[in-house]
Amino acid sequence: MNTSRKIMLGFLFIILGMGIANPAFAAGATVSGKVSFEGAAPSREKIKMAADPVCLGAHKDPVLSEDLVVNNGALQNVVVYMKDGLSGKTFPAPTTPVVIDQAGCQYHPHVFGIQVGQPLEIRNSDATLHNINAQPKLNKRFNIAQPTKGMKTTKTFDKVEIPVPFKCNVHPWMAAHAVVLDHPFFGVTGENGSFTLNGLPAGTYTVEAWHEKLGTQTAQVTVADGETKTVNFSFKAK
Amino acid sequence: MCLSSSIRWVIGLGIVGFLGSPTPAFSDADLAAGKDAYEANCARCHGPTGAGDGPDAKRMFPKPRKLAEGIFKFRTTASGTPPTDEDLFRTLSTGLPGSRMPDFQRLSEETRRNLIAYVKSLSPIFKDQAPEPIDLGKDPGPKEASLAKGKEVYAQLGCASCHGTAGRGNGPSAPTLVDSWGSPIRAANLTQGWNYRAGSGVKEIVARMMAGIDGTPMPSYADALSSKEDAWHLAYYVHSLQETPHWNRTIEAVKAAGSLPADPEDPKWQEAPRTDLRLSSTVYQQGEIQPTSVNAIGVQAVYNEDAVLFRLTWQDPNESREDPPDAVRLFLLQDRRLKFQVGSLRSWPAGPDAPALDVCSWSAKQDSAREAEQMLESNDSEITSGAASSSRSQDSYADGVWTLLIKRPLKSFHPGGVTLSTKKPFLFGAVVFDGGNGERDRRRANSNWVDLVLK
Numbered sequence: 001m002n003t004s005r006k007i008m009l010g011f012l013f014i015i016l017g018m019g020i021a022n023p024a025f026a027a028g029a030t031v032s033g034k035v036s037f038e039g040a041a042p043s044r045e046k047i048k049m050a051a052d053p054v055c056l057g058a059h060k061d062p063v064l065s066e067d068l069v070v071n072n073g074a075l076q077n078v079v080v081y082m083k084d085g086l087s088g089k090t091f092p093a094p095t096t097p098v099v100i101d102q103a104g105c106q107y108h109p110h111v112f113g114i115q116v117g118q119p120l121e122i123r124n125s126d127a128t129l130h131n132i133n134a135q136p137k138l139n140k141r142f143n144i145a146q147p148t149k150g151m152k153t154t155k156t157f158d159k160v161e162i163p164v165p166f167k168c169n170v171h172p173w174m175a176a177h178a179v180v181l182d183h184p185f186f187g188v189t190g191e192n193g194s195f196t197l198n199g200l201p202a203g204t205y206t207v208e209a210w211h212e213k214l215g216t217q218t219a220q221v222t223v224a225d226g227e228t229k230t231v232n233f234s235f236k237a238k
Numbered sequence: 239m240c241l242s243s244s245i246r247w248v249i250g251l252g253i254v255g256f257l258g259s260p261t262p263a264f265s266d267a268d269l270a271a272g273k274d275a276y277e278a279n280c281a282r283c284h285g286p287t288g289a290g291d292g293p294d295a296k297r298m299f300p301k302p303r304k305l306a307e308g309i310f311k312f313r314t315t316a317s318g319t320p321p322t323d324e325d326l327f328r329t330l331s332t333g334l335p336g337s338r339m340p341d342f343q344r345l346s347e348e349t350r351r352n353l354i355a356y357v358k359s360l361s362p363i364f365k366d367q368a369p370e371p372i373d374l375g376k377d378p379g380p381k382e383a384s385l386a387k388g389k390e391v392y393a394q395l396g397c398a399s400c401h402g403t404a405g406r407g408n409g410p411s412a413p414t415l416v417d418s419w420g421s422p423i424r425a426a427n428l429t430q431g432w433n434y435r436a437g438s439g440v441k442e443i444v445a446r447m448m449a450g451i452d453g454t455p456m457p458s459y460a461d462a463l464s465s466k467e468d469a470w471h472l473a474y475y476v477h478s479l480q481e482t483p484h485w486n487r488t489i490e491a492v493k494a495a496g497s498l499p500a501d502p503e504d505p506k507w508q509e510a511p512r513t514d515l516r517l518s519s520t521v522y523q524q525g526e527i528q529p530t531s532v533n534a535i536g537v538q539a540v541y542n543e544d545a546v547l548f549r550l551t552w553q554d555p556n557e558s559r560e561d562p563p564d565a566v567r568l569f570l571l572q573d574r575r576l577k578f579q580v581g582s583l584r585s586w587p588a589g590p591d592a593p594a595l596d597v598c599s600w601s602a603k604q605d606s607a608r609e610a611e612q613m614l615e616s617n618d619s620e621i622t623s624g625a626a627s628s629s630r631s632q633d634s635y636a637d638g639v640w641t642l643l644i645k646r647p648l649k650s651f652h653p654g655g656v657t658l659s660t661k662k663p664f665l666f667g668a669v670v671f672d673g674g675n676g677e678r679d680r681r682r683a684n685s686n687w688v689d690l691v692l693k
């Protein structure tokens with residue numbers, strides 16, 4: 001391919017990408033599916049919050065660990081995203097931030113996807129100190145204190161990285177994970193284990209599902225414009 | 239202001255020169271010289287490529303830094319950004335007390351600068367990111383600083399969650415802290431200024447707090463403070479928590495006028511000089527050092543015709559009464575020359591034929607009398623207990639501090655033991671066990687032998 005054609009193509013993809021980011025332009029393909037957990041679901045541990053009365057006081061019921069959540073066979077907190085198939089295309093970072101809130105001494109959400117360059121707004125809704133200790137390997141690390149309720153800090157990531165772990169050292173049970181991607185095609189499974197990636201350019205993709213304890217799985221899929229295809233994943237206890 | 243750029247440049251140079259800290263552009267020659275100096279002085283701990291895997295590395299806690307990884311604790315820069323050359327220069331010039339990182343004053347300033355160039359070439363972070371120096375604000379001076387305000391800020395910012403209300407490293411989150419390399423780490427004991435890694439001065443405290451200590455749980459508060467003034471009030475407050483240690487090689491027992499003090503808070507103790515002893519350990523498991531937690535013990539002593547009474551005080555982040563309990567043992571040697579026969583307390587007993595030592599032993603175990611015992615001990619498994627002369631003790635634990643009285647008759651219960659007198663100095667040694675840290679047997683913190691003199 002000669003250079004001018006490459007530039008032309010790149011230009012086209014930018015236009016396409018912009019079209020996707022614009023909801024009025026709801027064309028494209030869709031990949032959706034379900035993530036399930038095979039076998040008996042392990043029971044979730046009760047978190048001991050006794051070290052901080054503010055945390056303890058924020059909950060009436062016992063708080064359960066979030067690192068492996070299975071509901072009737074559906075696996076929650078899996079990030080599903082396009083791993084391959086978008087190279088050469090660029091997608092401008094949304095200016096709307098992803099918000100991660102520290103409330104009741106837990107991170108909300110517990111896992112999330114975010115685009116390179118997209119603002120991440122970190123909030124503290126608790127009247128106690130949290131430190132947000134992010135230890136990525138490729139992106140810039142940070143460990144910052146949020147001692148007061150209502151405090152907000154904005155950070156961005158400038159490299160693709162899976163995952164970026166977050167923890168709070170004051171409350172050792174607090175952990176969150178970000179999947180940083182250079183495109184907007186990602187989703188996180190909820191209680192029913194399902195995900196939908198829409199507005200995709202037609203093409204052949206590698207879809208990856210990432211879980212903090214169970215690792216990753218991939219699948220291949222080819223979609224045409226306007227088409228919807230189903231991709232399911234199934235994880236086993238490690 | 240109307241300065242020509244060249245004048246400004248000259249003034250700039252003048253200031254830099256005045257601070258004695260020029261930051262020259264590092265040439266290739268510097269790097270080569272730095273590499274040689276690194277191999278000669280640093281590689282045995284930090285490893286030849288900066289992987290933290292030198293031959294001595296496992297025997298240290300904290301471990302020598304993996305310089306190639308690019309995580310630096312002691313900076314004046316934003317969290318996650320590399321240190322400035324001056325930060326590194328400071329580390330090399332003053333060392334990191336409380337760790338095995340020595341100071342390199344013996345190397346010329348030029349060599350230290352070359353070393354910095356080489357250290358920076360070991361990790362890509364120096365290419366990928368520029369240091370982002372933090373504006374530390376202005377020192378208001380001790381007269382303007384408000385300790386009351388500082389104390390308020392200390393509470394507001396949650397320093398106590400890790401460092402504890404009194405700064406003794408015993409906050410509610412302290413037992414669970416882990417560093418970025420997965421090793422347990424202690425929140426610094428803020429009352430021990432002598433044990434701060436990177437300086438116990440007010441300015442250094444402001445820097446630590448604003449920049450955080452990367453690779454450890456200690457976060458940056460640069461964006462969390464409502465004003466820079468608050469940082470300085472807080473730093474003056476933290477500085478005021480530091481207690482001056484009385485390092486000494488002699489314990490002077492003073493003669494009691496009348497009866498021996500009845501409890502640790504008796505005003506009579508004010509007349510007994512205090513000696514602080516550094517404690518250390520060298521116990522390894524699979525070649526890795528097993529860190530102990532108590533790093534010093536304060537000793538005072540008074541005596542009368544019958545007995546000597548020791549007042550001991552030491553900092554331990556948690557009170558452990560059971561399995562294993564916190565414990566202390568005091569060792570006495572009849573004669574100074576025995577020191578060479580017995581060897582260091584760290585390695586005692588050296589073997590099955592180690593000489594029997596005279597020991598006063600106390601443990602926090604909550605049994606009926608909670609007594610101290612005098613005994614003759616020949617090695618860990620054989621104990622000859624002198625039950626007849628066990629002595630009453632009083633102890634208390636409050637906010638990270640143990641205070642304890644141990645009374646020992648001047649005369650030994652056993653002819654093989656030590657009978658104390660005013661005639662000559664005796665040798666004294668102490669070992670401390672932090673039960674909460676799993677310390678028992680050889681895993682303990684040991685003092686050196688010091689003189690005990692009955693005045």
Ligand SMILES: [Cu+2]
Nearest residue numbers: 130168170171
């Ligand atoms: Cu927290």
